[in-house]
Amino acid sequence: MHADPKGVLTGIHFIDGDHAACEGALAAGCRFVAGYPITPSTEVVERFASRIPLVGGVFIQMEDEIASSIAILGGAWAGKKVMTVTSGPGLSLMMEHIGLAVITETPCVIVDVQRGGPSTGLPTLPAQADMMQVKWGSHGDYEIIALSPNSPQECFDLMIKAFNLAETYRVPVFFMMDEVVGHMTERVAIPAPEAIDIVDRKWTTKKPGEYQVYMPGEDQVPEMVKAGDGYRIHVTGLTHDERGYPAMNPVAQDKLVKRLIGKIRDHREEIVDVREDGVEGADIVVVSFGITSRVAQAAVEQARTRGVKVGHLRLVITWPFPVTRITQLAESAKAFVVPELNMGQMVLEVERAVAGRAAVISIGHAGGTVHEPITILNRIMEAAQ
């Protein structure tokens, strides 16, 4: 189906990533946002709060991020497409409800405009240091999806994809921006509503009485209903059976956890999204994501003028990680160079996929600004020796 025209601000704009992300959410059909303002993400909810009365929906400024992250789960079960928006300190507070979203299979988008940490850290300056937190931060075993836009245009385009993935797999989807992408202003083209493909919620067609709230389909994803439609349903954070009732035993646990993980892992090859530039047959492969991919591209182009066979693989979707592709490239590449605005997080996944068949070089950065292209260039040149 196509986007609801009410939410689509078709045209050419010169806006920053935060504003573009908000427009992406509106175009994707998001009609409920609960949030607590935090730099550098505030502009996303600021814009949503001013736009949503015209589009038709609700924004609530909650008392904190804990409340925000539970309010959106309620909003989703009331039938809306939902989002919350935060930065590191707020994300830490949301961790318990991320687990609740996973086990209740509540579709939602969580925007994290990353800033320097730990703790309050650098409110107005960038980092990419929450990459492992979104994968592992809530307790228990689970899989999530995360996207890493590198421009305001992608903040729009990928936000639509984020909502579509949340609905397809009924999973929390993380939108991993950073301060630079959030506050950078560029040209953003918003297409006509009929050019925007939207995945609707997987509503059931079964009647009350026949419907079981957690009976999975062939894709391992159950159908959904919303409150007020006449279905008696039970939704809980406890391990549950297909009827949604608590079933606290090893058999039910095995079945549920394996399905929650399987619905993502078994579709990994469909979900992963990488952009490749000259990686086939390259001696050196630079792996990057988000704002760092733009700096890395400058370094890659400079290295090529010096005769190095270097390719660039950009992770558009960071979770699930493209294990298969990296494994393939490790057959012929000599080294992988991984710049990121943290002290070495996604590089661990690269190492795991490369499994010792090539060198893996981490270019860590504590955050606060982006890498200098020369820093990345120097490491590419060293690796090429």
Place this chain on the structure above:
Amino acid sequence: MAKSEIRVGGLGGQGVILLGHIIGKAASIYDGKHATLIQAFGPEARGSACSAQVTVSDEPIGYPYVKNPDYLVIMSPDAYTQFAPQLKPTGTLLYESELITVDDRLPAGVRALGIPATRFAEELGRRLVLNIVMVGFFAGVTGLLSREAMETAVRGSVPKGTEELNLRAFRKGYEYGVELVGAATVAS
């Protein structure tokens, strides 16, 4: 033109970010180029140091920050002190000539062009349009972007009802810039 890097500096409340925004918008929406705007500001709403970095290029822009600008547009003495030494030796300084005194902080070879933008803005009736006078001055001196693109960007970026005043401010700065550059060429 391959790539031009611009730094705009002044005080919060002077319209520094809007000035950068108009240049970026003119380039990327109305003149078919790529532009990236990065802004830096303090926690205060007014009066703190404030700056915008704009990269305008024919090619997609990777690294988004401006380290050594080709053009520096300055509206406060503090911004001059902070940013003047960073100008490229081939660069151009555009400054508010009644607020800023150019001294030896400026790298050798830099072309410095001043405009009494605050006075012009006051003569037009609103001191507030100082930044738009500077936008016009930038457009007139640099010729980086078409006058039409710049005027369209001004019109679309200022509050409704103030378009005509702002366009008068733009044209005042533009004409002063064109004349100044013309006179400089004759003198050399």
